[in-house]
Amino acid sequence: MDFKLTEEQEDIRRAAREFAEKEFTKELIEECDREEKYPMELVKKARKLGFSTLKIPEEYGGMGLTLLEECLVTEEFYRVSPGLGNACMSSTFGTELLELFGSEEQKEKYLRWVTEKDAISAMASTEPGAGSDVASVKTKIVKEGDEWVINGTKTFITNGTVCDFVLVLGRTFEGKKRHEGLTFAIVESKWKGFKATKIKNKLGLRASDTAEIVLKDVRVPEENILGQPGQGFYQLMEFFNHTRPRVAAQGVGIAQGALELAISYVKQRKQFDQPIASFQHTQFKLAEIATRIQAARLLTWQAAWYCSIGKARPELSSMAKWFAGETAVMAADWCVQFHGGYGYIGEYPAERYYRDAKIVEIYEGVKEIQKQIIARQLLGKI
């Protein structure tokens, strides 16, 4: 892979930076964080410019670009505000499943709803008892006549209370192994039996909507089953191969934002009659963080590039997500450290990066699961 971005990619990156710097105002960032408010107007603005539908094929109204361009935009958005960035870029979360496995009719209906009518999507696999262990999903999807009936509870679902439809993972039959028998169904939030409740008081990403979803006798037409029943687990694993580089880009953006904030602070803050930037320890730490960010960025681009040529490499996607997550947490931690006591106070943005960074090590697979995937690739079957 050639690591030099094309002119078009540089243009997209620049446009994303300009948008984020102009539209993610200090007031909006603070208000949405403080009040845990979903910035619907901002999301609509970003959608109008195509930032969240970059990767959806042109034939369904998207921009027809690749995951690499999506990663560039994601980094720029998260650099300015992880919370607002998440609200905008995750507003089409789950559509990757439709792109990868949807029937022509499903793509025509649901992708077009997203691109032409700004529908917000979601993906629900996690349950109170099933997080990293996806195969233990208990939600039931049972056939009744020519419909399927869903019962179960999903938790921590991004966009749960604002989405128009959600791809729900449930069990359609008991297979020989636990991960067999799982199936995705496309569920519209307006259908009877769908109830979403916002989860409040998150540590970070407070502008992003996170919800518990209870599905009680929700009736789904046959044509809303994704692929063949029993393919859900495999579809989810492939989905993650394609979405983890974007989570990695979130980490790169958060780390970059925290680094820039730290640099501007250490140059102006004086102690012992000198800027704290003049201490060698400060300089070495900044150098270390900057190097890690660049390594995480290139790993992210490489993982995304493999996805864009249709040859996703699970271990690269996991390496990027794990490394970029750790880098974001480290950069945000040092950003607070350089701010001293001021970094511990809510009025300073350092504290917000610190709270926002942690999620990159948790969602779409905790860091331990990423390391497991990398090790499995190294060791094969043992």
Ligand SMILES: Cc1cc2nc3c(=O)[nH]c(=O)nc-3n(C[C@H](O)[C@H](O)[C@H](O)COP(=O)(O)OP(=O)(O)OC[C@H]3O[C@@H](n4cnc5c(N)ncnc54)[C@H](O)[C@@H]3O)c2cc1C
């Ligand atoms: C803000 C937010 C948004 C989210 N959005 C979504 C969404 O849109 N859709 C969705 O389906 N889910 C979503 N999630 C859920 C997220 O993906 C899960 O929280 C995550 O996968 C971890 O699952 P868990 O919370 O049940 O933790 P657990 O699986 O219980 O893991 C807890 C800890 O146990 C340890 N652990 C677990 N398994 C292993 C192992 N095999 N080896 C070593 N250690 C292990 C790790 O230290 C891990 O951190 C979201 C979560 C949050 C917080």
